[in-house]
Amino acid sequence: MHVLLLSAYDAASHRQWRRGLVAAMPDWHWTQLTLPPRNFSWRVRGNSLSWGRGEAAELMARPWDLVVATSMTDLAALRGLVPRIGLVPTAVYFHENQFAYPRSEKAAHSIEPQMLNIYTALCGDMLLFNSEFNRRTLLEGAERLLRRLPDCVPAGICEEIAAKSYLLPVPLEDALFEAETQQLKGRPFTLSWAARWEYDKRPDRLLHILQGLEAAGVDFRLNMLGQTFRNSPEEFALIRRDFAHRLLSVGFVEDKNQYRGILRQSHVFLSTAAHEFQGLAAMEASALGCSPLVPDEQAYPDYYPREMRFADVPDAIAKLCALAERHQMGRELPLADFSRYRWKLLGEKYRHLLVSITGGGKI
The missing domain is CATH 3.40.50.2000 (Glycogen Phosphorylase B;)
Incomplete structure (x- = not known):
């Protein structure tokens, strides 16, 4: 199994999860691409450009068996810039969502990070959430946002996201x-x-x-x-x-x-x-x-x-x-x-779920 692992905003908890996931499946061939956790607005909107047209562009277009991406990845734009990625089964891990983040009074308010969450969720073949709170607030927040949009909003978006969502916490080190x-x-x-x-x-x-x-x-x-x-x-x-x-x-x-x-x-x-x-x-x-x-x-x-x-x-x-x-x-x-919740026990559940979207098994 040749797996491309994308961590678009590689903060400490994301890095810990990424390293644990790779260590839990040493028989898989992992290629990891990460971007530093700074300049949030640019990072969440620009990661597809950094990878799709940067030094990693050739690597991205290789024949992967599976893509695992964090929810900070702009998966919709990345699939547009690297069409071959769109043909690869993709799992998205949601460490957080932009609908339940407490806003500072000093911060500029924009719906773009929330829309990116929706686009990435729609593009993923499987969505993994670290808590029910995370999953629920994304679905509730997306529903509220979609109701606010002026027109031409397709029906069934939140139902589509919910249907491919699973709960799987970030495991703890053994x-x-x-x-x-x-x-x-x-x-x-x-x-x-x-x-x-x-x-x-x-x-x-x-x-x-x-x-x-x-x-x-x-x-x-x-x-x-x-x-x-x-x-x-x-x-x-x-x-x-x-x-x-x-x-x-x-x-x-x-x-x-x-x-x-x-x-x-x-x-x-x-x-x-x-x-x-x-x-x-x-x-x-x-x-x-x-x-x-x-x-x-x-x-x-x-x-x-x-x-x-x-x-x-x-x-x-x-x-x-x-x-x-x-x-x-x-x-x-x-x-x-x-x-x-230790890796020793949850690692096999990760393996089972990820294999299931590659055609290697059913949930």
Whole structure:
């Protein structure tokens, strides 16, 4: 099987999924093309031009058995520029969609990325989504957008997309489940928060939760991890100033083993995000032994029981206070079992689904 793998906006989670997919099927012959995760508007509209008329043009036109592309790929335009690609069975993986992304007040609003999602979904022979939330919000968002268009909108577009859609999460690395469990009794109650330092990860919620814990007299420590940016929201600076006495590790930890070591020494992994289509960081932390506490929204209800989700800031504070008290009493904290989402188990499901669109088997 000769497979062309296209990652048009190769962000960290996309890269992790891509590498895991290739490693899970070493008997297939993979050719990978990626584009850097920057200049979003140009990247999502220009990837077909970069590949279809760039240095990769000759490679694109080779006789492939299968194409696997991320949803950032402008598949419709790519098939126009490289007609031979249009004859190859193609699976599209949706890490996210442009209908459920929280919009910054400073960002320019355009329907073009959403239309590209629709075109790519229509062009793919199979669509894979990492959560039901992702699939549902794309279909609902596409239906709303299509109703707004003035005329000449064909019927049945969303039904066509839904009919070839399947749920298949980004699997977790097997190594996460092979690490020894840390002994955390007697250590200060430690929270870890890990995400991009941007507005859609809701640092305002994080700040208010920390203020609530401080007011409640909880003795806690915090690892505030993740990639920082020049224009990161001011809440991060406020946390670093007002909670310096609580902070342990701060910022991006490049070494994977060091990062996982920090999580293994944490009692709770806290997410405050308003933009998660699966939430790999929380899943990985759970696999490493953290008790997760996540918002009761986005993809989180697809994967976490109600008691591990919070409705609002007061609810998060109350649940964290209860976990801190439980820790102080020497009782084990509740854990989420994600062992069924490891590559060792999901890799064969990926293989089965991808083979099915090449004529090699039925679902």
